[in-house]
Amino acid sequence: MGRLADKNIPITGGNSGIGLAAAQAFASEGARVAVKLEHVTRTYRRDAFEVRALDDVSLTIPTRGFVAIMGPSGSGKTTLLNLVAGIDHATSGSVVVGAEDITTMNERALAAWRARHIGLVFQFYNLLPVLTAFENVELPLLLTHLRKPERKTHVASALQAVGLADRMDHYPRQLSGGQEQRVAIARAIVTDPTILVADEPTGDLDAKAAEDILLLLTELNRQFHTTIVMVTHDPRAERFVDTVYRLDKGVFIGSEKGGMSATPRVPLQPAE
């Protein structure tokens, strides 16, 4: 199976700023590594205190991988995810996504890069309440050169992929939590991003809906080969991912294999 574009969505080519062209360029440039963090440190100032959210973290995430970043609260999971998504800056070290070192990009370039390469899913969905499901999913496409009929086709395909083709005219308030998260995932995949970044995507859902979302993400990873980086507290997620990266107190402590076949669990491999 190919990418989302191969299945349902007619991609218009490089001019669209989305789709295969960007993905292929990304794949060739980045070879087998989707994300590479080298000696990344991120500190925040909280009043008079300096908080070290990430401390000299180095790790790589393979292309087409489905990885979970896990750890206790305050371990730096979300900070790491934000750096990968390009919505936060490392205090030191480098974050290379594909072949691009995003730590050197300015805000404008970073925004354009996010639009091309990143799909973001939040814990609380973060859909715009004044827009319908269709319009929410269409939002990232407004930044491309796609014309309205093309945008419509892309949105319909994305909503179909998440099983909400019949809810496209519904507003977020008219959807359940699980459905809202599906719309958020459709919004994240509609531009056919090279990396899907999900921050606690099941954190606000009941067990059934959480399971459905994890299955959906697995499908997206397997069918469309989307690299997925997910931060989660949810131990059920370990069954669905290829690799689990563990952080504690801002330090990368190692990775272990996940997956349905991960029982018994592969011993934790310490960080280099």
Add this chain to the structure above:
Amino acid sequence: MTKFTRLLFKNLLRSKRRTVLTILSIGVSLFIFAVLVSLPTFANQMLADTASSVRIVSRTKMGFAYPLPEAYKVKLATLPHVVAVAGLVIYGGIYHEASDQFPSVATDAEEIDMWSDWGLTGVDHFKQIKTACLVAEGTMRRFNLHVGQQIQLRGTVYPFNVTLTIVGTIAKGPVPSFLIFRRDYFEEAAGRPGIAHEFWVQVDDSRVVPEVCAAIDNQFANSSAETRSASEAAAVGSILGRYRIFMTLAECLGLVAVVAIGLVAANTAAMSIRERRGEIAVMRSLGFSSGVILSLLVGESLIIALSGGAIGCGVAFGLFKVFALNADALGPFVSLHVPPFVLAETLGVAALIGLVSAYVPARAAARRSIVETLRLVD
């Protein structure tokens, strides 16, 4: 930008009540602004219209109530550059009710052409019929009069009534509501007192107006009825001068109204943007640049402010139209209208309110750290 239009309007209609109230409050303020700024603009326009006039108004130094002798007319006519002289008597008078007053004056029928630039009709009949009168179109509309109709004015200053026949109209007089009848009829009815409250003197060139004014006043210096002569523009200006302080006040109040609504709009924009900072952060995380976000937020504010401006302009424009049709109590200001320049200025002020009120909070929201904002909102 057109693909963002839907998003723009969806956000505008997010809180319909707040949007409507903001538009209305801006509309009311800019209505006040348009009205108040129109007053001095209107006065200046009146002066500009008469600046190139070749007419001089000559009155007694003692004031309106004291007339000049009719004999002055002949002396005035002999002065260099003078081409016509018309005596003018202020009759006053009431049509039907005391509230139905409008200026009525009597002048020399043979000199009526002096005011040909006022768009007079029925001039020939005016010269032929002693009881003829010309009525301003505003008065015709107000009392539903028509040419050929006979009307009676009851004397208030003078103890007699005049019965007049409307033979024509005045399209562009100095005020929209007034009436001119013949001075010989007035003289006959009044028992030939031989008076005129003013003499209107027409000269052959507007450049000699000051010179002729001086000549007139010199001629009657040290007489029992000394004159004070001025160009028509100066005469109009002296009337308007009485209102000058109110006009200055009006301009200040207009400015205050704009500043006040600017602050209200800024507060509303800041509140609206603050409520949406989470959404703004999400949009930025999707790849919307700070510039696009800023444009969208300022665009919303501009639409609101310009809608308010359009309402304010429309109401001011319409209201003056209604005033012009139905009221005479405002004296020379009854012909007040909102000039195109003021309409453009009001819309410009509206745009400025929209830009300034939203720019600072929008810029802050568009540049704020995505992560910090999401953390605060979540």
